[in-house]
Amino acid sequence: MPRSAEHICEFAGGLSESAGPLQTADAQAAAADERASANGNGAGPASAVAERPRTPAEERQGFPSISGSGGVDEYEGIQMQASQRTSGLLVRVRNMVKHFNTSKGVFKAVQGVDVDIEPSSICALLGPSGSGKTTLLRLIAGLEGVTDGRIYFDDLDATDLAVQDRQVGMVFQSYALFNHKTVAENVMFGLEVRKLDVDRRKRVEDLLELVQLTGLGDRYPRQLSGGQRQRVALARALASNPKLLLLDEPFGALDAVVRKQLRAGLKEIVQTVGVTTIIVTHDQEEAFDLADKVVIFNRGFIEQIGSPTEIIRRPATPFVMKFVGDTNDVPAASLLVRRSRFLTSKSRVMFRPSDIQLFTEFVESVDGHLVTGATVSERANLGWTVRYTLRFDDDVEVEYSVTREQADGRLGLDIGQRIYLYVKPEAMMGFEPEDIDSAPIL
Numbered sequence: 435m436p437r438s439a440e441h442i443c444e445f446a447g448g449l450s451e452s453a454g455p456l457q458t459a460d461a462q463a464a465a466a467d468e469r470a471s472a473n474g475n476g477a478g479p480a481s482a483v484a485e486r487p488r489t490p491a492e493e494r495q496g497f498p499s500i501s502g503s504g505g506v507d508e509y510e511g512i513q514m515q516a517s518q519r520t521s522g523l524l525v526r527v528r529n530m531v532k533h534f535n536t537s538k539g540v541f542k543a544v545q546g547v548d549v550d551i552e553p554s555s556i557c558a559l560l561g562p563s564g565s566g567k568t569t570l571l572r573l574i575a576g577l578e579g580v581t582d583g584r585i586y587f588d589d590l591d592a593t594d595l596a597v598q599d600r601q602v603g604m605v606f607q608s609y610a611l612f613n614h615k616t617v618a619e620n621v622m623f624g625l626e627v628r629k630l631d632v633d634r635r636k637r638v639e640d641l642l643e644l645v646q647l648t649g650l651g652d653r654y655p656r657q658l659s660g661g662q663r664q665r666v667a668l669a670r671a672l673a674s675n676p677k678l679l680l681l682d683e684p685f686g687a688l689d690a691v692v693r694k695q696l697r698a699g700l701k702e703i704v705q706t707v708g709v710t711t712i713i714v715t716h717d718q719e720e721a722f723d724l725a726d727k728v729v730i731f732n733r734g735f736i737e738q739i740g741s742p743t744e745i746i747r748r749p750a751t752p753f754v755m756k757f758v759g760d761t762n763d764v765p766a767a768s769l770l771v772r773r774s775r776f777l778t779s780k781s782r783v784m785f786r787p788s789d790i791q792l793f794t795e796f797v798e799s800v801d802g803h804l805v806t807g808a809t810v811s812e813r814a815n816l817g818w819t820v821r822y823t824l825r826f827d828d829d830v831e832v833e834y835s836v837t838r839e840q841a842d843g844r845l846g847l848d849i850g851q852r853i854y855l856y857v858k859p860e861a862m863m864g865f866e867p868e869d870i871d872s873a874p875i876l
């Protein structure tokens with residue numbers, strides 16, 4: 435294998451978590467690390483870096499806090515070098531299909547997906563486990579071959595392009611850094627993948643500055659916190675000036691505080707660099723905070739594509755309604771639905787708890803729709819919120835949440851208390867249980 439191809443393979447494999455031919459290269463990289471450690475070479479040329487246990491504060495360190503509170507050092511914004519800016523790709527996925535042959539038959543992981551990701555935007559792929567998010571990301575990266583469909587990068591049909599020709603940077607959940615290489619060498623490795631004509635030392639310095647790790651180039655990955663290691667992985671992925679950045683649960687292994695810090699840093703970096711970014715995440719808050727466009731997957735299909743606001747305010751399908759945010763789910767024949775005059779041919783109806791209007795005094799109707807009486811049957815104290823269970827006279831129950839402050843004040847309800855509810859019909863959505871099924875399709 436020519437040296438450059440071997441490097442590409444090692445690079446892609448080193449960043450790949452899942453099974454397949456690339457895993458061999460991943461295993462090789464891990465074995466190389468182990469050999470280096472066993473030979474006492476782990477510290478490498480920069481072994482002068484003092485090794486000491488990291489403090490809890492360092493362990494938690496993500497990006498320095500923007501507000502300056504809680505972070506280790508002050509966030510000073512990103513000093514961008516012109517050479518670090520790129521023009522992101524327009525990514526168009528057309529009728530994408532991916533089937534896997536398994537011992538149980540053909541598994542339909544992606545079933546005819548169309549999506550456009552605008553240049554320099556951030557797109558989040560969100561959905562339940564096994565819905566096809568990572569498979570689509572790997573198809574775009576070229577780590578999987580398509581069963582059917584096309585992928586375009588700007589006007590180029592990239593469907594059959596080799597991984598190394600796609601100008602794609604990748605960061606996965608497991609850090610996949612080379613433990614026997616220093617931070618700077620790890621970032622440099624990203625540069626070697628594509629033979630760019632640049633001052634490499636300067637470029638590495640710039641990238642470390644970009645991810646706020648200036649001065650840590652001589653350290654080894656084991657001397658960094660989890661958040662810092664992911665920042666190295668990000669710098670390495672950006673080293674070759676990719677036009678597309680693919681992130682698969684990049685913060686999945688980190689705690690909530692570090693995740694939030696990294697998220698803020700990532701958003702600023704990718705917007706500043708201008709790289710088109712696709713991120714797979716389980717974390718809805720992360721998706722809605724980061725992304726210009728959110729794609730909701732279920733069972734290999736796309737349920738909805740939209741801005742975070744569109745997805746939250748106008749869920750297109752019962753699945754999205756249920757998946758994003760809290761819902762109450764009641765029979766279509768229940769008292770509440772009938773009195774609200776919501777008409778549906780479906781057997782069940784859902785609505786958001788936040789769409790409940792609650793009265794503690796008797797009210798006959800709101801906007802011409804009858805109000806429904808119920809009794810407070812349970813109270814659950816959930817930290818900052820209090821969740822009440824309200825039971826109608828037909829024994830159908832719904833949940834209603836208020837802040838702890840509200841529950842202790844004006845909106846405090848007693849168990850057994852009679853209350854009156856109204857939900858406007860426009861806030862209701864009819865559905866069948868199979869509409870919200872997320873079991874993968876074999």
Ligand SMILES: Nc1ncnc2c1ncn2[C@@H]1O[C@H](COP(=O)(O)OP(=O)(O)OP(=O)(O)O)[C@@H](O)[C@H]1O
Binds near residue numbers: 543561564570
């Ligand atoms: N190489 C493979 N062979 C067989 N089945 C596969 C293969 N890769 C993925 N799958 C299956 O395809 C489905 C989609 O997987 P994928 O990893 O894309 O889901 P996901 O939405 O990213 O899930 P998660 O959030 O759990 O990572 C899963 O049920 C998975 O088991």
